[in-house]
Amino acid sequence: MALAEPAELAYERAFADHWTDVFRFALAWTNDWGAAEDLAQEAYLRLWDHRGRLDWTRPPLPWLLVTTRRLATDRFRRLRRAVSGAESTATTLSDEATRARWLDVRAAMAVLSPLERSALVMTALEGLTYDEAAKVLGTTAGALRAAVSRARTKLETA
Amino acid sequence: MNRSPSDRILEEWDVAARGVVQPAEAPRRRGLVGLAGPGGLVPLLATAVVVAVAVTWLGSRAGVDVGTASPTPTTSEVAVVPGSPSPGPSEVVVVPASPSPAPSEASCETDLRAAITSWEGAAGSRIATVNLTNEGSRACVVPQVARPSLVDGSGVGLAIGEWTATGAGVELAPGERATTLVQVSNVCPTTEVVAPVTIQLDFKDGFGLAVKPLTPTDTTVPPCNGPGQPASIEMHPWEPAR
DSSP: OOOOOHHHHHHHHHHHHHHHHHHHHHHHHHOOHHHHHHHHHHHHHHHHHTTTTSOTTSOSHHHHHHHHHHHHTOHHHHHHHHHHOSOOOOSSOOOHHHHHHHHHHHHHHTTSOHHHHHHHHHHHTSOOOHHHHHHHHTSOHHHHHHHHHHHHHHHHHO | OOOOHHHHHHHHHHHHHTTOOOOSSOOOOOHHHHHSSTTSHHHHHHHHHHHHHHHHHHHHHHHSOTTSOOOOOSSEEEEEEOOOSSSSOOEEEEEESSSSOOOOGGGHHHHEEEEEEEEEEETTEEEEEEEEEEOSSSOEEOOSEEEEEEEOTTOOEEEEOOOEEOOSOOEEOTTOEEEEEEEEEOOOOSSOOOSOOEEEEEETTSOEEEOBOSSTTOOOOOOOSSTTSOOEEEEOOOEEOO
């Protein structure tokens, strides 16, 4: 059997190691399970397209998260969902307990903007520093700190 | 110790998000693009084309006088481009037979980055200078028809423009920039404006560019001159940046 190319092996490893991270970031940004699945899928397809040109000696997760954010900030997607007004079709939300839990927490997180949700999740749950999260979100550490503070306040008073 | 409401919501979010099921296989692009990478079908086809061209060329040389025109592929040729600094091998791609690759609008989606470099107030309006940079590695034609919008950080459209012809396609070499002015007026938000306020550019072929805001905390919008009247947003044609 022929050996896989190094770039393909690196791509497979990135999928095994980071797909959940990418999904969770997309979920935080969109607050939409189905859209997060779509974004994670598309981000990995972009990684697949670029696999021959990436420096695989560097961690691929920052590249994946920035790509996911750029894809997510496409207003075309947002308006399409705003018009539909409903959660996108989720392919892995079949378990009833998970679905019920998600709908509750989705409603609670809906008071936050995408930046506030992402900033809060990345720093409080994913363990990123303000500087690291700010780079992914295309903003400054100061603005990110303010977004986290606003998010906390909104959730406390909601 | 009692958890705060925000910690409790975050914990529930964490538990819910752990319920996701990772796809069994990593996504791979189907079709020519997906086949063009290392290990794909295109390298095999490319190798076959190289062999066929070589055989044809050798055959023609064997049968004719030296000095006749050497054969060239008619529809496409195969080029081996140097490998990237990454550990991957050299990549084989199929390129058009033209002397140099034609600029491709299709490549713009991933290669173009836009940023607001200034906002200026003017008689009830705000005018943004928007720079567009080709951050890719090949020339790129800026799509000729675009629709500008003013959006806030939560994706609310504060002003939605019309499809606008932005001039004959400006071609950007790697690293080159184009610039335009976007004028916005009469924005009367019905909800709190979330930072950052920025401009979104949609193009006719379905992709959009979120323009990097001037600052990540910008919530400034033009004055509301006529409540109940629609907001206005217009963009000028692209011009090469000096």
